[in-house]
Amino acid sequence: MPPRIHPPSRTICSLREPQRSTPRQRQYATATAITPAASYGQMTASSPPIARHPPTQPPSYKPPEFRKSQLLRQYASLLKSTPLILLFQHNNLKANEWVGIRRELSAALQKVNAVRAAAGHTAEPLADAIKMQIIQTGIFAAALRVVEFYKPESQSSSSSIDPTDPATPSSATVPVFSSSGDGLTHTLSRAAHEAVADTRTAHALAPLLSGPLCLLTFPSVSPQHMKAALSILSPSPPKFPAPTRRANPGWHDAAIQSGLQKLLLLGARVEGKVFDVDGAKWVGSIDGGLEGLRAQLVAMLTSVGGGVTNTLESAGRSIYFTVEGRRTMLEDEQKEASGEMPKKP
Structure with missing residues (x-):
C-alpha cells in the first residue's frame, strides 16, 4: 500500500511563498533652514591644538634622540656655567691609572678646603664640585663654537640674559623662540647650526681640539684649588712643586706616575678667555x-x-x-x- 502524502498546510505554504513588497507612499520633506557646516577655525577655536612636541623638548634641527645631540647640549651647558676649565690631552690611560689620579686629586683638593676653613673663609667648599671627565673632541669643538659665536637675541627688554656668559647661571631662563618670530634659538636649532657653520678654525682653542682630551672643571675661579690640581696633574717647581714621598706616598705609586706621564696640559679657559700653559700657571700662582x-x-x-x-x-x-x-x-x-x-x- 503506498504511503500517504498529506498536503502541506496553509501555514507552511504561506512561509514558502515570497513576500510581496507593499507599495510605500512617498514622503516629501518640508522646506527647512539648512545650517552651514562649521569652518576649520570654528572647529579649532573650541579645542586647543594638539602639540606635536612636548613643552620641555622643542623641535630641533639635530635629532635630540641621538647621543651626539645630548652630548652637544651637555657640553654647551658646561661651557656656559663653568668659569674655569683646564684642558688636558690623555694618551691611552688605563682604568687603574685614572682611579689613582682622581683619588690623589680629590685628596689634594680636600686639603685646600681644610686650609681655607681653618683660615676663616666662609665660602662653600669646592673640592666635591671639581670634576675631571673625558670628552668627545669633535662634539666639544662644535659646542664651543655655538657658545662663542652664536648670540641669540633675548625676548626680555628689561633684563637681557646672555646664555654664552660664564657668569650666567645654568638655571636662568633663556628664551627658546626669537622675538622676531624667525624660529627657535636653542643649542640644537637650525639658527645655531647656520651661525657656526663657517667658524671651524675661528676660535683660539681650535688648534688644541684634536686627539683624546679631558677636562678639569671648576665651579668658580679659585687659584688655591687650581694650584693644588696643577701640583698633582702637572707639577713644575718652584711654583707648583710635586708632593714629597713623606707627605703623600700614594702619589709616587708606579700606576699614578705612569698615568701622569700620559697627561699633558694644553691650556685653560678662564671667564671666557683662552690662556696658554704659562697663562694658566699664572692664574694658579696668584x-x-x-x-x-x-x-x-x-x-x-x-x-x-x-x-x-x-x-x-x-x-x-x-x-x-x-x-x-x-x-x-x-x-x-x-x-x-x-x-x-x-x-x-
Whole structure:
C-alpha cells in the first residue's frame, strides 16, 4: 500500500511563498533652514591644538634622540656655567691609572678646603664640585663654537640674559623662540647650526681640539684649588712643586706616575678667555687667591690715589709758600720805609 502524502498546510505554504513588497507612499520633506557646516577655525577655536612636541623638548634641527645631540647640549651647558676649565690631552690611560689620579686629586683638593676653613673663609667648599671627565673632541669643538659665536637675541627688554656668559647661571631662563618670530634659538636649532657653520678654525682653542682630551672643571675661579690640581696633574717647581714621598706616598705609586706621564696640559679657559700653559700657571700662582688679588688691587688703587693727591697738593703747597714768602717780604719793606723797623745792614 503506498504511503500517504498529506498536503502541506496553509501555514507552511504561506512561509514558502515570497513576500510581496507593499507599495510605500512617498514622503516629501518640508522646506527647512539648512545650517552651514562649521569652518576649520570654528572647529579649532573650541579645542586647543594638539602639540606635536612636548613643552620641555622643542623641535630641533639635530635629532635630540641621538647621543651626539645630548652630548652637544651637555657640553654647551658646561661651557656656559663653568668659569674655569683646564684642558688636558690623555694618551691611552688605563682604568687603574685614572682611579689613582682622581683619588690623589680629590685628596689634594680636600686639603685646600681644610686650609681655607681653618683660615676663616666662609665660602662653600669646592673640592666635591671639581670634576675631571673625558670628552668627545669633535662634539666639544662644535659646542664651543655655538657658545662663542652664536648670540641669540633675548625676548626680555628689561633684563637681557646672555646664555654664552660664564657668569650666567645654568638655571636662568633663556628664551627658546626669537622675538622676531624667525624660529627657535636653542643649542640644537637650525639658527645655531647656520651661525657656526663657517667658524671651524675661528676660535683660539681650535688648534688644541684634536686627539683624546679631558677636562678639569671648576665651579668658580679659585687659584688655591687650581694650584693644588696643577701640583698633582702637572707639577713644575718652584711654583707648583710635586708632593714629597713623606707627605703623600700614594702619589709616587708606579700606576699614578705612569698615568701622569700620559697627561699633558694644553691650556685653560678662564671667564671666557683662552690662556696658554704659562697663562694658566699664572692664574694658579696668584698669592692668596682672588681675595689676595683684590687686596693687591685695592692697595694699588690706594697708592695711585695717594700719589695723585700728593702731586696735586704739592703744586698748591708750592704756590702757597711762594705767595706767603712774597707777602712777608713786602710787609718787611713797608715797615722799613715807615721807620717802624730798622733797616737791615
